[in-house]
Amino acid sequence: MASTQDLGLNEPEIEQTHQLSTQTKKFEIRIAKTAGICFGVERALNLSEKAIKEKSGPLASLGPIIHNPQKVAELSERGMDVAEDLSSLSGTVVFRSHGVPIETQSLALARGLNIVDATCPLVKVPQNFARKLSQNGYFVVIVGDKAHPEIKGVMSYVQNGEVAVIKSEAEVQGLPEKEKVGIICQTTLNKSVFERVIEKCRARFKEVKVYNTICSATRDRQAAAAELAVEADCMIVIGGRNSSNTQKLLDICKDSLSRAFLVETQEEIRPEWLEGSKVVGITAGASTPHLLIEKIRGCLAQMGNA
Ligand code: SF4
Structure with a gap:
C-alpha cells in the first residue's frame, strides 16, 4: 500500500515519545506519540487557503473541509462557504480529503465549475x-x-x-x-x-x-492511542463527534480502560473523570489542530494543580 513517503509527501505530526509533558500535583499528562491533524487534512486546508487567496468568484467546499466547526467558520468568514450539494454552486468547488463519487466529478465539470481536488492521496x-x-x-x-x-x-x-x-x-x-x-x-x-x-x-x-487500505496516519494514531491507553488511568480523545477516525480512537482506548472520553473543546472536560488518576493520556483525531491539543493540555494541567 502506498505510504506518504512513497508519495513523496511529508506528514506533519506531533512526535512525542510519551514524554511527561506536564508534571502536576494530582496526575501526569501524556500525549500520544502521534496525534492530531494528518497530512491529508493539512493538505486540504492548504489548498483551501490557496483557493481563498486566488479567488475571483464564488468559492465553496462540498461539505465541511475539516471536522472542526471553528476552523470551518473562520474559512467561511474569509470567503469559502460550505455547500451540501452542487445544485446551487457556481465558481469554484473544493472537494475535501474524503474524495467524491465519480458522478459528482462529472456533474461539477458539466456545470462548468472550477474544481480544486483536495482528495487525500491515501483515499x-x-x-x-x-x-x-x-x-x-x-x-x-x-x-x-x-x-x-x-x-x-x-x-x-x-x-x-x-x-x-x-x-x-x-x-x-x-x-x-x-x-x-x-x-x-x-x-x-x-x-x-x-x-x-x-x-x-x-x-x-x-x-x-x-488490499489493506488503512492509511498510515490512521495506523500510527491508533497504535499510539492503544499504547498510551494501557499506561493511562483516563484518556481524553479530542476530535469531532462526526469524525470517523476520532470515534475509532475512542473505541481503541475503551478496549483498555473504561475512563475514555471524547471532547470537542476544553469546556467539556469534567473534573470527576480525572478523579484518582495518576496518568491522564491525550490523543486526537486527524482533524484536530495542534493548537487545540495544547489548549486541552493546558486546561488539564490547571485541573491537576487545583
Ligand atoms: S486518508 Fe484520511 S486520515 Fe488518512 S492521511 Fe488521508 S485524510 Fe488523513
Missing part, C-alpha cells in the same frame, strides 16, 4: 483498488461505513455494481455467493475489525484477494 488508494478489482472480475467487499463520504466515493469506482459494504465480520455470511472476492477498507478502519473480516471471508470464499 485514492482504495479508489484505485476498487476499480482494479472490479476490472479483474472480483466481487468487491469494502469494510467501512456505507454512509461515510469516503466510502460513497470508493464505491463509485466499482464499475459493474459487484460491490458490498460491510461493517464487521458478522455481515460476511450475508454476502452473495461468489467465486472471487476482493477486500479493501475505509482508510480509518480499526485494524482488528479488518483482520476478523478477512478471516471470515477466507473461510467462506474460494479466492480472496486483500
Whole structure:
C-alpha cells in the first residue's frame, strides 16, 4: 500500500515519545506519540487557503473541509462557504480529503465549475483498488461505513455494481455467493475489525484477494492511542463527534480502560473523570489542530494543580 513517503509527501505530526509533558500535583499528562491533524487534512486546508487567496468568484467546499466547526467558520468568514450539494454552486468547488463519487466529478465539470481536488492521496488508494478489482472480475467487499463520504466515493469506482459494504465480520455470511472476492477498507478502519473480516471471508470464499487500505496516519494514531491507553488511568480523545477516525480512537482506548472520553473543546472536560488518576493520556483525531491539543493540555494541567 502506498505510504506518504512513497508519495513523496511529508506528514506533519506531533512526535512525542510519551514524554511527561506536564508534571502536576494530582496526575501526569501524556500525549500520544502521534496525534492530531494528518497530512491529508493539512493538505486540504492548504489548498483551501490557496483557493481563498486566488479567488475571483464564488468559492465553496462540498461539505465541511475539516471536522472542526471553528476552523470551518473562520474559512467561511474569509470567503469559502460550505455547500451540501452542487445544485446551487457556481465558481469554484473544493472537494475535501474524503474524495467524491465519480458522478459528482462529472456533474461539477458539466456545470462548468472550477474544481480544486483536495482528495487525500491515501483515499485514492482504495479508489484505485476498487476499480482494479472490479476490472479483474472480483466481487468487491469494502469494510467501512456505507454512509461515510469516503466510502460513497470508493464505491463509485466499482464499475459493474459487484460491490458490498460491510461493517464487521458478522455481515460476511450475508454476502452473495461468489467465486472471487476482493477486500479493501475505509482508510480509518480499526485494524482488528479488518483482520476478523478477512478471516471470515477466507473461510467462506474460494479466492480472496486483500488490499489493506488503512492509511498510515490512521495506523500510527491508533497504535499510539492503544499504547498510551494501557499506561493511562483516563484518556481524553479530542476530535469531532462526526469524525470517523476520532470515534475509532475512542473505541481503541475503551478496549483498555473504561475512563475514555471524547471532547470537542476544553469546556467539556469534567473534573470527576480525572478523579484518582495518576496518568491522564491525550490523543486526537486527524482533524484536530495542534493548537487545540495544547489548549486541552493546558486546561488539564490547571485541573491537576487545583
Ligand atoms: S486520515 Fe488518512 S486518508 Fe484520511 S485524510 Fe488523513 S492521511 Fe488521508
